[in-house]
Amino acid sequence: MERERELQESLRELSTLLRAVGEMPWADRCAWAADRVGAGGDPAEVRRMFGGMGSLSDLVIHPVNGHAVADDQIARVNEALTGLRERVYLASQPR
Template sequence: MGEPDLRAALEELASLLRSVGADPWAEWASRSADHVAAGGDPTAIRRAFGGMGSLNDLVIHPINGHRVASSQVAEANERLSLLRQRIFAAATRAE
């Protein structure tokens, strides 16, 4: 995955997170996509994946205040997981 693909994955993540109301992380993804598009260092994106309260800790679920039907929780989190994997792998390869 090249930088255009990294940017596209970040934009897709932002869209998913906005759709469920995870606005702080949606804003992070959108800013990160802009950062990559402007030629910024994509490895900086990896910082969001470590530590408490990281992107890895995010679970899309109504109990967390997200706008998602109970029947769509598994699908939304599968999509979230795939996007996290794509983004982390691309940011790692950019080193």
């Protein structure tokens, strides 16, 4: 139960970060995944977000990608993104 709660909370934090920079498709997907996990969904659904081209693993927050982030905040936001992705991925692993 603790791992599911950590996964759900991490997905919500990730969704909030992504929404703040205008990355709506991934923000919505993370919010949906948090709801699914909260309803007892399979964490394997979350792990699938990390595989293949165009996956969550490939995402880089940058104005050139259409994101609302100041140049002096790019590194900080991407560090936060990396940390949240790691938390989500680790919490989604089988026990």
